[in-house]
Each structure stands twice: as C-alpha cells, then as structure tokens.
Amino acid sequence: KQEVTQIPAALSVPEGENLVLNCSFTDSAIYNLQWFRQDPGKGLTSLLLIQSSQREQTSGRLNASLDKSSGRSTLYIAASQPGDSATYLCAVSRSSNDYKLSFGAGTTVTVRA
Amino acid sequence: DTGVSQDPRHKITKRGQNVTFRCDPISEHNRLYWYRQTLGQGPEFLTYFQNEAQLEKSRLLSDRFSAERPKGSFSTLEIQRTEQGDSAMYLCASSLERGQWGTEAFFGQGTRLTVV
Numbered sequence: 001k002q003e004v005t006q007i008p009a010a011l012s013v014p015e016g017e018n019l020v021l022n023c024s025f026t027d028s029a030i031y032n033l034q035w036f037r038q039d040p041g042k043g044l045t046s047l048l049l050i051q052s053s054q055r056e057q058t059s060g061r062l063n064a065s066l067d068k069s070s071g072r073s074t075l076y077i078a079a080s081q082p083g084d085s086a087t088y089l090c091a092v093s094r095s096s097n098d099y100k101l102s103f104g105a106g107t108t109v110t111v112r113a
Numbered sequence: 114d115t116g117v118s119q120d121p122r123h124k125i126t127k128r129g130q131n132v133t134f135r136c137d138p139i140s141e142h143n144r145l146y147w148y149r150q151t152l153g154q155g156p157e158f159l160t161y162f163q164n165e166a167q168l169e170k171s172r173l174l175s176d177r178f179s180a181e182r183p184k185g186s187f188s189t190l191e192i193q194r195t196e197q198g199d200s201a202m203y204l205c206a207s208s209l210e211r212g213q214w215g216t217e218a219f220f221g222q223g224t225r226l227t228v229v
Binding site: 046100 | 146158216225
C-alpha cells in the first residue's frame with residue numbers, strides 16, 4: 001500500500017522567506033504526483049502536476065521537483081506572502097488505469113506579515 | 114462556472130438519518146471520484162466512476178454508503194443510517210482520462226457533514 005508522508009506538519013515563516021515543503025512516498029512506481037492547496041474548510045485547488053517521467057514543474061512562484069527513484073518531491077514557494085497561508089497536500093497516483101490518489105496529511109503553512 | 118460543483122456545502126443531520134450529496138463534474142470529464150477527509154488528515158479514496166460505470170470501491174465504503182452516476186454526468190453519494198463517525202468533509206473530483214498523458218484531478222469545494 002502506498003504511504004505518503006509530508007514533513008513538517010506545520011511551518012511558520014516571515015513574509016518574503018522562501019518555503020520548502022517535502023513529500024515522500026514509499027512505492028516509487030507512481031504515474032504522477034500532484035500538489036494541492038487547501039484553505040480552511042474548503043476544497044482542494046490543484047497547483048502543479050508532475051508526470052513520473054518529469055523532474056520538475058514550474059508555475060509562477062511555485063516550483064515542484066520529483067525524484068521518483070528516491071520517492072521524494074519538494075514544493076518550493078518563492079518570496080512567500082501572507083496569502084500563501086494554507087495547507088499544502090501532495091498526492092500520488094499509481095497508473096493511468098488506477099488514477100485514485102493517495103494523499104499525505106499535508107503541511108500547514110503560516111506566513112507572518 | 115466550469116469547475117466541479119458540490120451540493121450542499123454543509124449538512125447537519127441526526128444520527129440514524131439518511132443523507133445524499135450531489136456532485137457535478139467538469140462537463141467533459143469522464144472520471145469522477147469521491148474522497149472523504151477528516152480533520153488534520155489528507156483525503157481518503159472512497160470510489161470512482163468512469164462514465165457511468167463504478168469501477169472501484171474502497172473498503173472504507175461500508176454497505177451503508179452507495180454512489181451512483183447515472184448517464185455518466187452528475188453523481189450522488191448516499192449515506193444511510195448515519196453514524197457520528199461519518200462526520201467528515203466529502204470531496205468530489207473529476208478528471209479527463211487521456212490515455213498515456215497525465216490527467217489532472219480537479220476538486221469541488223466539498224460537503225461538510227456533521228452527524229449529531
């Protein structure tokens with residue numbers, strides 16, 4: 001069974017600092033990895049999708065890397081802002097025919113103004 | 114609005130009552146998923162549909178739970194004889210299966226169920 005772990009569980013940084021969020025998974029045979037943002041009491045917003053054949057994806061201030069062989073992904077958020085405060089979740093899927101996602105518990109980020 | 118829509122957003126029910134939730138996926142998406150999320154945890158997979166066919170159900174989905182997706186469009190999730198342990202956020206997601214290319218999952222805002 002795929003286990004997804006996110007460390008740390010919570011993170012508090014001053015505005016302007018870069019954020020580094022870690023995700024690890026036990027089974028490296030993944031199809032793709034997706035990072036999500038979740039605001040309190042809300043649904044999930046997709047941030048980045050990385051195919052298993054890719055090493056990284058970038059969108060604006062966000063950059064996600066993937067090292068499939070070691071079972072790790074890192075989400076970098078540059079120049080953090082108070083509006084970045086949220087819970088960030090990573091999720092992996094097993095194959096194109098088995099697209100259900102296995103999620104980590106998330107990292108809750110607080111950016112202090 | 115072209116996103117995934119869920120209704121209702123919040124539901125409070127007494128233990129033992131039945132509840133039904135609705136999900137409207139993004140219109141061209143052929144895959145639809147239900148997940149459940151409890152406080153402080155990531156979402157857990159419940160079931161998924163490809164078009165109108167329910168292809169997989171998690172062991173989390175007891176016989177009190179049933180999901181349908183008639184005509185491959187919207188989906189409903191019904192919980193019968195609710196228990197306090199059913200209190201959670203129920204999330205719906207949809208995606209477009211495109212063979213070898215990655216498919217991004219898009220989630221709705223969820224239905225928060227509280228069983229009292």
